[in-house]
Amino acid sequence: GQNIDQPTEMTATEGAIVQINCTYQTSGFNGLFWYQQHAGEAPTFLSYNVLDGLEEKGRFSSFLSRSKGYSYLLLKELQMKDSASYLCAVVDSNYQLIWGAGTKLIIKP
Amino acid sequence: SQTIHQWPATLVQPVGSPLSLECTVEGTSNPNLYWYRQAAGRGLQLLFYSVGIGQISSEVPQNLSASRPQDRQFILSSKKLLLSDSGFYLCAWTSGRDTDTQYFGPGTRLTVL
Numbered sequence: 001g002q003n004i005d006q007p008t009e010m011t012a013t014e015g016a017i018v019q020i021n022c023t024y025q026t027s028g029f030n031g032l033f034w035y036q037q038h039a040g041e042a043p044t045f046l047s048y049n050v051l052d053g054l055e056e057k058g059r060f061s062s063f064l065s066r067s068k069g070y071s072y073l074l075l076k077e078l079q080m081k082d083s084a085s086y087l088c089a090v091v092d093s094n095y096q097l098i099w100g101a102g103t104k105l106i107i108k109p
Numbered sequence: 110s111q112t113i114h115q116w117p118a119t120l121v122q123p124v125g126s127p128l129s130l131e132c133t134v135e136g137t138s139n140p141n142l143y144w145y146r147q148a149a150g151r152g153l154q155l156l157f158y159s160v161g162i163g164q165i166s167s168e169v170p171q172n173l174s175a176s177r178p179q180d181r182q183f184i185l186s187s188k189k190l191l192l193s194d195s196g197f198y199l200c201a202w203t204s205g206r207d208t209d210t211q212y213f214g215p216g217t218r219l220t221v222l
Contacts, residue, residue, distance in 0.1 A: 031208045042199055042213035043153075050208070087152065091208050101152035 002026045004100035006088050011106045012078055020073045020086050020103045028093020034062050034073045035087040037102065043087055046073070075105075083107045111136035115200050115214035122221055128173075128187040130217050132200030135181065140202040142183040143211065144175055147197040159183060160205070195221045 004024045012018040024032070031050040035043035049055055049064035049071060061074040073086055088100040112135045122128060134140050144156040155168045157175035165175050172191060176184045183200060198217045203209040 033210065040218075042216045045210050045212065048208075048210060089153075095208065097155070097211065099153040099155075104150075 002090075002092060002098050004088055004090060004098055006086075006100045006103045008101070009104045009106065011108060012075075014078055014080060014107055014109050016078050017074065017076050018078060018105065020075070020088075020105065022071045022073070022088035022100060024069050024071075024088070024090045024098075024100075026090050026092045026098055029066060030091040030093065030095060032062075032064055032071050032091070033087075033089045033097070034071075035089065037085045037087060039084070046086075078107050080107050080109070111202070111212070113200060113202055113212060113214040115198075115217055117217060118215065119218045120220070122190050122219065124192055124221055125189050128185070128190055128194070128219070130185040130198055130200075130219075132183040132185075132214055133181055134202045137181070137202070137204060139180060139205060141205050141209075142177065143201040143203075144183065144185050145199040145201065147199060149196070153199070156185070190221045192221050195219055 006022050033048050034046040036046050037043040047062040049062050052064055052066055054061055054063045059076045064071045085102040085104045087102045090098045092098055114133050141160050143158045145153045146156055147153050157165055157167055159165050159177045162177055173187050200214040201211040203211050
């Protein structure tokens with residue numbers, strides 16, 4: 001079967017750095033997405049990785065290791081508005097998007 | 110630029126009543142369209158997707174159906190709602206290329222009582 005694992009919940013402090021991990025076991029791999037979803041709102045696109053390595057976008061970075069079936073989202077200089085759920089999703093060999101259950105990130109002052 | 114609309118934003122319906130949720134996309138042609146449901150505190154469950162007018166693929170057998178009467182219109186329906194149909198319904202679109210980003214509409218919060 002296809003499986004994506006993320007921690008259910010994480011807590012971090014304002015101004016700090018947090019790393020949200022995602023491990024996957026899917027039938028094939030054609031890329032990995034990270035989305036942010038604030039409570040009661042729709043998911044919004046953060047990043048897409050298809051090659052190994054680190055992609056940086058401002059305070060957010062996303063890393064991929066295809067050989068390990070592993071990705072992480074790194075958030076720097078955390079702000080209160082970063083409190084949200086972060087969803088990992090993998091494109092499988094049939095180009096279907098397989099979603100993780102999401103990680104709820106709580107930022108404390 | 111492209112925008113995606115969903116309505117209504119919230120809906121409270123009794124068990125056994127019908128349902129119609131609408132999604133429209135502007136600023137693009139021949140998009141792939143998707144309906145998802147998200148239960149409270151859970152991930153996204155793909156319900157239906159469509160690659161063109163009249164072409165619907167169902168991912169989860171249930172009492173819901175979908176239709177695509179126009180290129181940029183996607184409708185989710187039910188003849189008789191169940192309590193388990195409660196959730197957050199999201200419509201999404203992509204340009205049609207296989208690994209394109211999915212962009213989501215604002216969602217409809219459905220409560221079945």
